[in-house]
Amino acid sequence: MHRPPIYVGTAGWSLPKAVRPAFGDGGTLLERYASRFNGVEINSSFYRTHQRQTYARWAASVPPGFRFAVKAPRQITQARRLVGATPLLEPFLGQIGGLGSKLGPVLFQLPPSLAFDDDVAAAFFAAWRERFDGPTVCEPRHVSWFSAAADRRLTCDRIARAAADPAVCPEAAKPGGYGGTYMRLHGSPLIYQSPYGPERLKLWLQPLADAPGPAWCILDNTMFGVAAEDALTLMGLAGAA
Numbered sequence: 001m002h003r004p005p006i007y008v009g010t011a012g013w014s015l016p017k018a019v020r021p022a023f024g025d026g027g028t029l030l031e032r033y034a035s036r037f038n039g040v041e042i043n044s045s046f047y048r049t050h051q052r053q054t055y056a057r058w059a060a061s062v063p064p065g066f067r068f069a070v071k072a073p074r075q076i077t078q079a080r081r082l083v084g085a086t087p088l089l090e091p092f093l094g095q096i097g098g099l100g101s102k103l104g105p106v107l108f109q110l111p112p113s114l115a116f117d118d119d120v121a122a123a124f125f126a127a128w129r130e131r132f133d134g135p136t137v138c139e140p141r142h143v144s145w146f147s148a149a150a151d152r153r154l155t156c157d158r159i160a161r162a163a164a165d166p167a168v169c170p171e172a173a174k175p176g177g178y179g180g181t182y183m184r185l186h187g188s189p190l191i192y193q194s195p196y197g198p199e200r201l202k203l204w205l206q207p208l209a210d211a212p213g214p215a216w217c218i219l220d221n222t223m224f225g226v227a228a229e230d231a232l233t234l235m236g237l238a239g240a241a
Contacts (some may be wrong), residue, residue: 007039016225055098187221
């Protein structure tokens with residue numbers, strides 16, 4: 001039986017000099033990145049707007065099986081905190097539509113101070129689902145989101161809850177909500193910095209292997225360039241398993 005795909009990559013496609021020989025010569029950094037990885041999380045979209053043509057150019061430069069996860073703008077999640085954000089959805093979707101068939105999940109990373117409010121979440125995700133039917137992931141960072149009520153809300157609106165490391169509570173380290181598995185490994189004990197290495201990465205293989213649909217693992221420990229090395233290691237482990 002053919003298992004669903006597993007996408008392994010990093011947050012952004014920066015390639016530190018130490019690992020660049022593993023990605024061949026010539027081409028843009030994205031082209032070189034896509035020669036080894038099958039997915040990437042676009043994080044720059046969180047901070048600034050990209051034109052539709054930019055997304056289209058990125059999509060045209062990678063192989064057919066490659067997918068882009070896209071992080072939603074901070075104006076939606078941080079500034080408006082999901083309230084009154086509906087006018088921002090159409091422009092954002094128009095931009096990322098440039099990725100065409102290579103668009104993967106859309107990620108909403110919530111601020112650590114944003115507690116679960118069912119009315120707010122229901123209104124926001126209803127507006128989102130009226131406009132976008134594709135895979136969607138939420139990464140909450142307040143402990144109130146790791147409750148039965150919050151999980152019911154995410155499941156009802158077909159939103160996957162990301163598994164994260166480091167986790168704000170034990171449940172945060174496990175995928176939740178609806179459908180697919182999406183893991184974001186930020187680095188621990190030092191967030192964005194610490195490498196994982198083969199032994200710790202082995203611990204994250206089972207959720208990927210058990211996922212009923214497409215599974216993602218994004219390495220976000222990018223501060224000192226160890227994410228790409230960890231992602232290559234995880235790809236090797238997944239292939240061997």
